[in-house]
Amino acid sequence: MTGYLLRRLVQSLIVVVLVAILTFTLLQMLPGGPTRAILGPKATQQQIDTFKQQNGYDKPVVVQFFHWAGGVLHGDLGYSYKLNQPVTDVIAEHLPKTLVLMALSTAVALVLAVPIGVYQARKRDTLGDYTVTGLSFAFYAMPSFFLGELLILLFAIELHWFSPAGPNGNTLGEIFSQAPSLILPVATLALITVASFSRYVRSSVMENLSQDYVRTALAGGASDGQVMVRHVLRNSLIPIVTLLGLTLPQLFAGALITEQVFNYPGMGFIFVQGAQVHDYPILLGIGLVVAVATVVGSLLADIGYAVLDPRVKY
Known part of the structure; x- marks a missing residue:
């Protein structure tokens, strides 16, 4: 049982990491990049350059990802510039x-x-x-x-x-x-x-x-x-x-x-609103939460099935 749980936990962790990488990469491909998506089409090049320097968007994508992932490990999912509040607070309110x-x-x-x-x-x-x-x-x-x-x-x-x-x-x-x-x-x-x-x-x-x-x-x-x-x-x-x-x-x-x-x-409503206004941190944070919830649900279902049905071998 313990070995089975450890294997499934490792598999679940790998899936969550892959989903996070994929979501982060796709959002980097927004027209004009995440900075343009956050500031809007009327932002000047000077404003864009300043925002990139202040928030680390001028660094390579790999460095940006690890910076964001480090924040996630500490409970920081970013900051919604459209809603003017931390993404964690937004999710805690609507989830x-x-x-x-x-x-x-x-x-x-x-x-x-x-x-x-x-x-x-x-x-x-x-x-x-x-x-x-x-x-x-x-x-x-x-x-x-x-x-x-x-x-x-x-x-x-x-x-x-x-x-x-x-x-x-x-x-x-x-x-x-x-x-x-x-x-x-x-x-x-x-x-x-x-x-x-x-x-x-x-x-x-x-x-x-x-x-x-x-x-x-x-x-x-x-x-x-x-x-x-x-x-x-x-x-x-x-x-x-x-x-x-x-x-x-x-x-x-x-x-x-x-x-x-x-x-x-709810959280789906906020996600759609965030997509319409290109709220990059909201999309990234909610995408990660849904990925984690899906993986956890699948893991609990597998464990529950194995516990309820004695014919299933770990």
Whole structure:
């Protein structure tokens, strides 16, 4: 177990470093470089030269990267010249709001996907199975911005049930105080995610239903419901642990667009705003945080799967 964890930690660290190098390099390729992106197109050459000297942008790219990486190791992700505050403070303020959105949408998706997947497995190759499969593929293929706009048109503009904008506030308390405004953003992410989860649950339940232990339990007098709850469902949900970790990038990407559609002040919203105004430090800092979160999620999923399933060898 210890050796397995060490190997995975080393692999995760290598991935994070490679992602940081790639992100840093790509942002260096912005038109005019990061200095021009930060100061804007109207900056004079003298202003650009002065800014480069003051902030180390006149040094080679490799030196700049190691200077930035050294700051990261000390908890310094840079300074947003557009927002006029440290990137660490910006992320600390907006990341919890994105995590709330992702956690709620994931929980809703799981609550819906498990019974849907079980129903499809038990009613496979029937009209109900085909209907749910068609709807699942439709939601899975639907862009989050398009689904969000549809929900706004239907439930906010036509029916006037919910607000077309997400909750706004500087704290989580203010966000939760506007809970009804969370419904449409959460529904947008959940409906896209539930399609993926339900397909995995369906396949896993079908595989477990064909196992010998199911026939043995039924022959021993257990009812269909008891076998499904005590044996099949419990074993079928193990792969979902891995799926949760692997869907983190998809959730972050969906949250990025969804927050913009609903004007929700999370980290995705700040990232889009930073991209529009070429806020180089914000883009670099958020990109690194997402990379770390994705790698950690994958690592936890692998460990969880190995712990829950005794058939997995470290």
